[in-house]
Each structure stands twice: as structure tokens, then as C-alpha cells.
Amino acid sequence: MCPPPLPALVLAVTVQTTWAGVLCSWTSDESTRRLPSGWRDGLRSLHDLAGCEGYNKAARPIAGSVAELLQALDLEDDGSDQAVDRQRLKRSYRELSVKHHPDKSAESSGFQRLRHAYEILDDPVKLLLYDTGGLELVRQYEMHPDEVPTTENLELSHSISLEEAYGGGDYALGLSKQILCLSCRQQPRLPRCRRCQACPDEVHLRQVWINQWEYYMEEMLVPSGERCRQTDLSLNMTIERGAMSGDRLRFEFMAAQLPGHVPGDVLVNLDVRKHPLFKRRGSDLVLSLHISLLEALVGFKREVVHLDGRVLHLSVPRGGVVHPESLLEIEEGGMPVHEDPSTFGRLLVQFQIEFPEHLDPKAVAQLEEAFAL
Template structure:
């Protein structure tokens, strides 16, 4: 038996387009994984179901096929919409179901910002709102590499039943995803201050990167400065590098290293948030430590050894 999209969105089968939107907005905000730190897996499953249901019921063609043939018929690719919306319809003899990304749908409604770029400004145009409250969210590179969950206690101005301003304390759960960059903005709609005569403003946390003792981030790459002796630069060296998730990886330096030269270790940089399973690179830059002085005997030995190869 197929999935009942109407039941998931708590709708009747004659629900209007506006009914579908209202129900999605209410349920998506309730079950978004970032707002359910305790039961994240259950929330993720429900959130995906809600998003898929909205994707189908908000699209006239998908909804038409679903109403006639159910979920299995919709996804089978065997049926086109019975009556195309216009004569230029390109569905031909079948309809291919391509579900949209759940987060993309969510961002369309709630105006989530990412890296300073507005994905959608519809929320801002929906009516007069109180000013946005922005606050920095300092994160270590380890947190941005592995992902983490934070609980942030906030204080905000709200209105009581009589419309009088009061201070409210609240704890928000933030799910930091692997690969997020400095400047990524996490929006909590209507969790800012609430002023008389306007809707509550949004609260936005802006990711900031804490300095790291070993690595520096450059987009999706990690840069590491490694100082080695002149002897090691000439003869080779085996390095052991501890990654941000605690692994020790071996890096063999077998060729002659010149000052400022770098070695690239592929796929050992930061996770790429939009491409799960892919990472940037680790770039090891070498600083060759030259001896402060050489004895006459050492100079003679070097001339003898290196003279023929120069």
C-alpha cells in the first residue's frame, strides 16, 4: 500500500494549494531535525515525509497522477498527467518522478541564509517584522569538520497576553553540519525580539571559525605549515599528521623539498557540505630550517657530497 501524502500533511483530498502550504509550514518547522536534538533520526524521517508530501501535493501534475494511481503509480514512471496543462507539454507517454531536496523546500519557505547569500527573500516580504537579531557562533575546526550539536540559551523580548513586553529565556538546539563555513547563517524564524505592532523578528546565528593551532582553512582545503631540517629536506622524512577527526595519517616525503614547497594530500581537507562524501585537500607547506653555522669540516663534507650533483 502506498504512502498517504494527504494524511501526512493532515489534509483532506480537496485541500487547496494554500491549505497545502500552511500545513507544510507548520509541520516542517515542528519536525525539522535542527529543532529535534533528542530524536534526530525520527525527526529526519518525518521531515523527509512531510517534504515529499508537499512536493507532490503542491505540483498540479504530480498531484493529478497521485490522486489517480497513488504513490506507486506516481513513482513507477508509467503514467503521464491525464490532461496536460498546455499543448506544449513534454511528458510524452510517461512521467518521471524526481523528488526535490527536503532542505531546499524548507529554505524556500523560511528564508534560510547560507554563507551570506539570501536563498529566498519571501519571508522578509511577508509583512512588517521586528529587526533581525544576529549573533556570532564561534566554532572550532573540529566541530565544523565532524559536525556537532549545540544548545544555546537565549534571552529575548516577547509580549504577554496583554501585549506587555516581557523577557523570555529559551534554549535552542543548533545542529552544526560537517563542512559549514565561516559566515554560514542559521535562521530561527520569529525567535528574535517581539515588538508591539509587529511580528516577532528572526534570530540568526552566524558561524565563526576559531583559530586552530595546526590547520588553517582555505575554502574546503586545510593548510598546514611543517618545519623540517635541511637534512630531512634533502634525504626525505616520514610525517605523521593527526587529522581533525583524530586519525593519524602517514605522509611520506621522498623527494627533495625546497623552501615554500607544498605536498597535497587529496581528500583530507574539510568536508564539502553540498557534496556528502567529498572533502577538500590537505596542503602541507614546508619551511626548511637551515643550520645557523657549519664547521669547516662540515662544509668540506658538503662540498664533497654535493659538488658533483650541483
């Protein structure tokens, strides 16, 4: 069989290349995302056949319906800020899973749909991805989480007192961030959608054809079809006993939300403020105690309030002598050890003797007599 003439080959390549360019451009259009899934799968096959690279990156998968997931568990979206009531969700799932369990029902597909809906609704990250990217994006997150884009982590600094580092406890940390308004693209009349506005423009990739055979990928900003709003919330922050400056608390998936993205983490860096009385040295506490020359020579009694509020009684018996820069060690009187808060460091009392600037002749004579100089 003879090969076709050269002009025919050129014409075929030109037609094929032009067709591919049109197809790649058309299948990346926003309108194709609203087509039925069967049609969309067919377009995907044609798209791959045309050699269109970057298709998955250029257009997010079609979004899913949260309302349908709720209906699978006999629930409705009441339009409140929390689209999913966790307690009602768990209660409904327990009841329906017993009813539709394969051991009690011949219809096993009903149980599978029930479990599928519950797994998404019960996971805040999967719910966000499903609402903006559908089941395809959820499956991608489950199988290849590193391939799903993540919003930037939010780093905050939080200052605590040495008393708070000593005792630990739970504290509230205020935070303002952007959140997605669930289902507001499909159900804009929901009460929670009234305060929402368009999310920031989304970055998509498109193919720019240089000629009939070559193209390159270009980033473009596309108006988002999703709705977002700013919200103020409170993070429950647990400070462990013995916390130190530089410790970092991580709140997973609590950073800003964007369509088709996994939320990043909120990172809180702790800074322990200096204390007017105690200085920290690892797990030890250092207390500089100023005493007079007379107290250094004849003894003294002092009371010091510790970080936990208890009163420490420090004393040197009468007749005892405190030497300059001498150190008193009190075991278990320091900070809780961070790795083992049931044990404590030491309290190191450094004596600072305050010498008089000068002595009058009478005092000198009395000292000479006392020391028999």
C-alpha cells in the same frame, strides 16, 4: 426646489465636521475595544462614514480569548509557561475531529469551530496575534502578512573552531529575549503571570484636528494592556559540515515579541576561528610542515593529528629530496565540501625547510666530501 441659504449650509457643514471629529476621537478611545463585536462593527461603519482615516492603524483589533479556544478542544490552561501542550493538543484534536466529523455528525458547525481553534493554537505566531489582536488580526496575517507589523530581527555572532566546521553537529545557543505572557490580560491570576510586567508602551496613531475641516495623524505612546517578561532559552543550532565564516543560520519568529506583532527572526552569523596548524583555502586545507635541511636531504617521517582526530603519517623515503617550497597534495584530505559534505577537498602540505644559520668547518668538509665538490 430652492437650495438652502448659505448660513444653513455653513451650519450643516460645521455640525457635520464637528460631529465627525468627536466620533473619530471617541471611536479611537481604548474603551471601545471592550464593546461587543456587533456594537464595534456599527461604530466602524460610523467611523468610515465620518471619513476617519488611519482607524485600523490607530487601534488594534480587540483581543481574543485563548481559554475559549482551549475549551473548544476540551482543554484548560493550567497556567504553566507553555499555555498550550502540543502533544495534548494534537491528541485531543484527533479524537474530537473523529467525533465531530461531518460524516458522523449532522452538526458541521462544531467541526468547523474545532478546526478553527486548532489551527490557531497549533501555530505559535497565530496564537500570539489572536491573544493580542483577535481573529481579525489573524485573518489579516493569513491574507496580507506584509500588512501586519513585525518586530526587528535579532542578529548574533557565533564563533566556532575549525574542528567544529569540519565535523558539524548540533549545538545549543543561549538567548535572552522578551516574550508575551499569554492570556495574562484576561486571566492575571494564572501562575505564569506572576513574573510578568507591563509590556513596553505601544505606538498608536490619533487624529489631531487643525480646524473644522483638516486634521493630521500623530503618533502617540499608549500604555500597553498586555503583559511581558524576559526569558532565557536555548536554540538548537545545527552546524553543517564544511560550514564557513559568513554562513548565516535563521531561526524564524524567534526574536522579541510585542503585542499585535509577528516576531522577527534570529539570525546567527558564523565565524570560523583560525587554527594553529591548518589554514583553510575554500574546501582545501593547507599545512605548513617545517623540516630540517638534513630531513630534506635524506628523508623523514612525521605524524600529524587531523581535525577529526585521526593521525596522518607523512613521510619521504630515505634518499628522497625535498626541494624548497615543494608541495605535497593529498586528495580527499581537506574540508568537507559545503554543498556536498560527502566529498572533500585536498590537503596541501607545504614544506618549509629550515636552513642552519652557519656550519662549522668540520661539517663543511663532510658536505664537500659527500657531494664530491
